[in-house]
Amino acid sequence: MPQIQRSNNIRPINLSNDDLSAEKKFKLRVRQVHRRRTSILMLIFGGISLAFGGQLYQAHQIKAQTQTQLVQQQQKLHNARSRSNDLHAQVRQLHDPEYLDNLIRYRFNYSRDGEIIYNIPSEANKNLNF
Structure with missing residues (x-):
């Protein structure tokens, strides 16, 4: 059996206060x-x-964008509903014969028997050469 040789590297013991004791070295190492772990x-x-934090910031940005889009879509919906109400009112008016008669006379310059229509030029039509 091979024998293990020990080195004869024995340090002399220094009993001065400058040298840290083994307990102090251990405490320093633990600290x-x-x-390091902390x-x-x-x-x-x-x-x-x-x-x-990045995820929270990104979620906040997406929420803000969605809020903006929601407000825009609500505005579009409001505009569409008001336009729809206006169109329904026009359809109801077109069923009224008196309104329809006035509309045709105004837009298409129709006249009743014996009426003469005079067209008076407005400011916009002054420079037109017909």
């Missing part, structure tokens, strides 16, 4: 390990916080 945990926590 360093705890600092730093690593803080970095991990910071990374996770940044990731979730």
Whole structure:
């Protein structure tokens, strides 16, 4: 069986106060390990916080865009409803014979028997050469 040779590297014991005892070295090592672990945990926590913070910011931006689009669509709906109400009112008026008679006379310059229509030029028609 091969024998293991030990080195005769024995350090002399220094009993002066400048040298740290084994207990102090152990406590220093434990403190360093705890600092390193705390730093690593803080970095991990910071990374996770940044990731979730980014997600929250992105969700807030999407919500703001959606709110803006909702307001725009509500405005379009309001305009469409008012236009629809106007068109329904016009359809009801077109069923009235007196309104229809006045509309045809005004738009198409129709006249009743014995009437003469005079067209008076307006400011917009002054420069037109017919």
